[in-house]
Amino acid sequence: KNEVEQSPQNLTAQEGEFITINCSYSVGISALHWLQQHPGGGIVSLFMLSSGKKKHGRLIATINIQEKHSSLHITASHPRDSAVYICAVRGMDSNYQLIWGAGTKLIIKP
Amino acid sequence: DSGVTQTPKHLITATGQRVTLRCSPRSGDLSVYWYQQSLDQGLQFLIQYYNGEERAKGNILERFSAQQFPDLHSELNLSSLELGDSALYFCASSVTQNTEAFFGQGTRLTVV
DSSP states (O other): OOSEEEEOSEEEEETTOOEEEEEEEOSOEEEEEEEEEOTTSOEEEEEEESSEEEEETTEEEEEETTTTEEEEEESSOOGGGOEEEEEEEEETTTTTOEEEOOOEEEEEEO | OOSOEEEOSEEEEOTTOOEEEEEEOOTTOOEEEEEEEOTTOOOEEEEEEETTEEEEEOSOOTTEEEEEOTTSOEEEEEOSOOGGGOEEEEEEEESSTTSOOEEOOOEEEEEO
16 A cells, blocks of 8 residues: 555646545655645655645645645635646654655546 | 746756756845755655855765855765666755745656
8 A cells, every 4th residue: 555645636627616626645744745746857845844725726735634634625716727746744853854644636628 | 937047948868877966046046955856755855055065965965965155055066877777966055044934846867
């Protein structure tokens, strides 16, 4: 079993829909990252969380440390949100290396 | 723009050759990470430097090496290249080991 599991693996939705991507992890962490990788390959850091909730524009990230679970929400989704969304955790015992989820491929249709 | 600069953006080279990928971290960031992403694969951690010293090693082949210079820029050297080394190579930087990491745009290496 992977230490970081994301669901769903693939998600196709219509423009305007509310999107939720989930991330569950099995290790103790010091922080959790959500990143976005565009079709061209570039990676953008969206959030770094260690507790609670963060919001940036139409993006919201939450984390529940007790349940070892995080969600990334996109409100009023748009075709330009189409990308791979990656969850990565910074383990406490791994010399602060990031442990990566496999990513969720999101396609928003107009 | 993340502030992390990677050069070159694209590189095509032949098997058996050696290449050097360069990363300039964000101003003030002491930690540099290198990752490899093969086609349709997740990111694989290669190596991390902090203030010039190697801090962690991941799945880095012996044919690969890296260093971080006094001005904090880093280079990843790939030698005796094989077709399977074709991938996107990302550099990321952060202020310390436990702060948010910012990624460069990557270097796309194609070995032919």
